[in-house]
Amino acid sequence: MFRRLDTPLSEITIFWEDRPLTAYQGELVASVLLRHGISITHHGPTTGSRGPYCMMGVCFDCLVDVDNRKAIQSCQLVAKDGLRLNRHLNLAGTGHPNDA
Template identity: 40%
Template sequence: MLRRLCEITDPVRFSFDNRPITAERGDTLAAALLASGVETFRHSVVGDQPRAPYCLMGVCFECLVTVDGVQNQQSCLMEARDGMVVESRRGGRQVLQGQS
């Protein structure tokens, strides 16, 4: 498990799967979630296997989450902000009626 090397001095608070998370201002979502002990960010489309960040630079797409209702956001490229609602992903993208 990963852990922070120093205390949080400028906190931001958001939720991940209804769990409150506190991060340091400027942290990416991926870094904040990993530091909070989250090990699974999504489940694969094929095989439903647990997935988590791999590259942490936007290349691998293993860190996809839903942020404030917007699916397939790369958590390693998105800065944590107060009040965000972040949810893990399971399976493929949800297509709403009337959208393609």
């Protein structure tokens, strides 16, 4: 499991599927999730379970849903207090096939 070496003062809270997670101002969301043992951020019928891979915005495997926005790259997203996140799901039959 990922761990952080330092403990910054600027503690904030973000929510993963309604579960509160401790985060720090300026931390990348993918980093916060990995630190809390959440390595599956995205699931689809053709891809199966996926999580952060490249951490630089290239692979699109760290997708999450944020508030009302869908399929956002969590490695490019900076944590803000109160952010509500959900696993990005591509459910067969509910979306456009291109969305797989």
